[in-house]
Amino acid sequence: MPELPDVEMFKRYLDATSLHQRIDDVDVRNAYILKNVTARELARGLKGRRFESTRRHGKHLFVRADRKLWLRLHFGMTGSLEYFKDDRQAPRHTRVLFVFANNHRLAFDDQRQFGQIGLLEDVDEFLKKRALGADALDIDLEEFKKILGKRRGAVKSILLNQRVITGIGNIYADEILFRVRMHPATETSRLGDKALTKLFRATHYIMEKAITAKADADRMPKSWLLPHRGKDGKCPRCGRKLSSARIGGRTAWFCAHCQKKM
DNA sequence: CTAGATGTTAAGGT
DNA sequence: CACCTTAACATCTA
Incomplete structure (x- = not known):
């Protein structure tokens, strides 16, 4: 799930559930996802403090716990947040649990463990580094x-490169390219001013609409690629069978009829 | 049993 | 040198 729209949902979820409560305990059940911080340091840094505000940059979510202390959450491929009361409700792949004074908990769940949790003092410095x-x-x-x-290189690879623009992942890169009817393997250096402008507008449009749809595929228009993406999927525009190709190390789904190389 | 799944990055190549 | 591509990471499911 976790591309920009999904992480924006996690941000709003955390804002709505977990701010301004004293953190009584930090239960690290699996330290693999901790980056540049030990379980002891994480607990020591957060215990007694409160999450005060959040900031998202691309797929990273930063949670301020003090003037000079931010929690960094990255959701990898399968990370998610769950706020609940009873320990028995803890999700199956809970890696870290934040326990609040009201005895409610916020779980960082992550089956595949590609997610990351860290502590840092300066968000801008982190983004720069x-x-x-x-x-x-x-x-x-x-x-x-x-x-x-x-x-240069395939336009889809460029959209996926977080050092170019951050927040777009495999699913939404396909969606953006479908919207502008551009083949994912289109050579980026061949794109002119007009094509780049179209791409920019589509990027904004898709990201915003996906957030409006709560990053929930069931709430997105059937005219989008997302609901049809996959083996037997058909292009919602022309009805032909969708194609797939390996681009930038990921599977691209697209309509070979509607999306031409430029 | 094998392949592939919403992500990132170290290492190798151009 | 800057940038691009690929393999590997851990786990589960089709």
Whole structure:
């Protein structure tokens, strides 16, 4: 799930459930997902403090616990958040549990363990160190054209590269390219001003609409690719069978009839 | 049993 | 040198 729209949902969920309550305990059930912090340091840093606000950048969620202390959550392929009261309700792959004074808990669940949890003092410094690009929803047209104009390789690979723009993942990259009827293997350096502008508008449109749909595929228009993505899927526009190809190390789904290389 | 799944990155190649 | 591509990571399901 966790691409930009999904992480935005996690942000709103955390905001609605877990702010301003004293953290009584941090229960690390699996330390594999901890990055640059030990279970002891995580607990020591957060116990007695409260989550005060959140900030999202691409697929990263930062939660402020103090003036100089932020919790960093990255959801990998299967990460999610769950707020609940009874320990028996803890999700199956709970890796870290934040226990609040009201005895409710916030679980970081992650089956595949590609997720990450860390502590840091300065979010901007972290983004810089990771060389992460501008957030796909924050970037403006001029910057978008400037940054993509210099790139080469398949346009889908560029959309997936978090150092170019951050937040777009495999599913939504396909969706954006379907919307602009562009073949995912289109050579980026061949894109002109007009094509880049179209791509920019589609990126914003898809990200915003996906958030409006609560990142829930069932709430997205049937005219989108997402509900049809997969083996026997048919193009919602022309009805032909969808194609797949390996691009940028991931499976791209697209309509070979509607999406031509530019 | 094998392949592939919403992500990132180290390592190798251009 | 900057950038691109690929393999590997851990786990579960079709």
